[in-house]
Amino acid sequence: MADDTPRTLPPEALEAWTEAVCAELSLPREDVSVALILDLARDVAHGVARPAAPLSAFLAGLAAGRRGGSFEEVEAAVDRVSRLARSWPGS
Template sequence: MSENHLPPEALDHWADALREHFDLSAEDVPISLILNLAKDVANGVARPAAPFSAFVAGLVAGRRGGSPEDIRSAVADVAKLAGEWQG
């Protein structure tokens, strides 16, 4: 397996490292929610838009207060836009 194609558990280890380093809870870093957002944007807009859109969702969530509900709401807003995207 190349360095660019890690096993799925590598994501869990990376998430654990980020949570520990930045003192975050699992609720602060909803992996499946973010991955689903990336999938929705990649399919509805364009693949390169996925990481950028995830960043924007995080920025918006932070500006709204950064709570788990703020995260879910921002992700839902971005996913809705992607679903409606006519490009």
């Protein structure tokens, strides 16, 4: 049977999902920038390949967490990965 579930989320559903995941992982919601991560995913998907986007977001988060996990560390890791993706051969 085909799955007819929509694969895009309206903004309010994305916000609800973000809040639910933050609660599940005991993360303060104010520490999560959806726009920052979506921009990273866009840069990687367009500059490298679509499947590299979620992997890159995970790796940026892992790197930031290992460096202390502050929002500044997240921003720095995302910036580095985005710059790498934008300079990737063929992008």
